[in-house]
Amino acid sequence: MFKTVFLATALIAACAIPASAKPQKPSQSANRSNAVQGSTPYAQRDDAMQFADDLAERRGLDREWVRQAVGQARFLGSVPKLMLPPSKGTAKNWRVYRSRFIDPIRIRAGVRFWQEHREALARAEQEYGVPAEIIVGIIGVETIYGQQMGNFRVMDALATLAFDFPTAHPRAKERTEFFRRELEQWLSLSNRTNIDPFEVRGSYAGAMGLGQFMPSSWARFAVDFDGDSRIDLFRSPTDAIGSVANYFKGHGWTTGMPTHYSVQFDPATVKMDELLAPDILPTFSATSMQAKGALLDAAGAQHAGPLALVELENGGDAPTYVAGTENFYAITRYNWSSYYAMAVIELGREVAAARNATLASSR
The missing domain is CATH 1.10.8.350 (Bacterial muramidase)
Incomplete structure (x- = not known):
């Protein structure tokens, strides 16, 4: 920036x-x-x-x-x-990356932006099927709302x-x-x-x-x-x-589809190399992902489309994992990084939560 x-x-x-x-x-x-x-x-x-x-x-x-x-x-x-x-040996760190974009200043600016442009955001969501919080997340990560x-x-x-x-x-x-x-x-x-x-x-x-x-x-x-x-x-x-x-919409966004699901692993059956081989490209059905030892939450187990195991490194600590959908992949067409996509998603959610809290307190 x-x-x-x-x-x-x-x-x-x-x-x-x-x-x-x-x-x-x-x-x-x-x-x-x-x-x-x-x-x-x-x-x-x-x-x-x-x-x-x-x-x-x-x-x-x-x-x-x-x-x-x-x-x-x-x-x-x-x-x-x-x-x-980055030079070789530089460890990726999702928590550090996240902290660059999800902070009080950006969240407050996002709430103001959403309030000022709520009609346009609602219309865009209706016409294109893209949630307002994803649009707010993108503009916030990219330019802090201009x-x-x-x-x-x-x-x-x-x-x-x-x-x-x-x-x-x-x-x-x-x-x-x-x-x-x-x-x-x-x-x-x-x-x-x-x-x-x-x-x-x-x-x-x-x-x-x-x-x-x-x-x-x-x-x-x-x-x-x-x-x-x-x-x-x-x-x-x-x-x-x-x-x-x-x-x-032009990059395949599907209305109503979540961006990702939580995932845990069965140490006895997990085939991590196979699960990570396609990188962030959705490749596995929910059934095949679970057969390889990646255990999805209840909603993820019912997902009808392909999924990808997304790995977010945390420096020397254990990585964070999610099961990304085709909508998660669509966000990476804006910037080809799973870290970027998660930052967009989480900033949008944080701004939405802060906005809802503000509206509730003003009633």
Whole structure:
């Protein structure tokens, strides 16, 4: 999370400006060398300019506009370091991770957010089938309800990761391709909506708004939920609420399905290696999971769909385990981490409990 010093004006017309509008040129403030520690400016890099040419042809964009935008992007030296996984030997710790997101400040902010936007949350739950507490959990974990939306220029962040993703990362090739697609989506969106691609700020990975949508998610799942004929994920909490709900619906959220069940183990029969082999992908029926020694609670034993044994490490202490459903897996499509998914679920529950207590005390 990052302290917000933030220019949000650029995307408020994302659905209002016709595709034929002439794109703005990148601002003059962007026209400076991006040389950092001897790096070559992107305007002088063959790979960056070839990317720009290919993108312009593929998307039917003005070639010089695309080359100028890519060429003026600045390399951000801190960003590649932030993408590297923890060093080997760093123990994961669910309790520590949880404490970063489930705290009194975030819970109080969540109660205020829910109260202020209860109608939009109720409507999103009705239209998309995604519980309000999951939407509240996402926006709270991502940005503390809009308080910390990021201070990196999205264009710079995406260009840095598209052309200088750290080679030390175990998935460097895959992630480089991902961020090149996101850069393409960002330039296409900027062109289509007639905005300066350098004006908008977000996370070090290029995510934007209250729900921290990547450009591809904005293009696919962002909705005008407040009905003002434009999409603004920065300054319209209603649009952000509807867009998060639509994202989950698009990733297979099943209305009414729990996210997970409690689980215990039969030491005499548990086949832990087999249970953990699929990772968080729901694979086992309730019957087969129990046959492998993972004993579900009463509700879990009746679950009709596939389940996954989710392991949350606790440093040197015993791990925490739950049986995750397809809805648990859907939350990990927002961020591919079981720790993240549990933080979203538990923050939403804590905010719901605090809100209910507040309402009860005011009666």
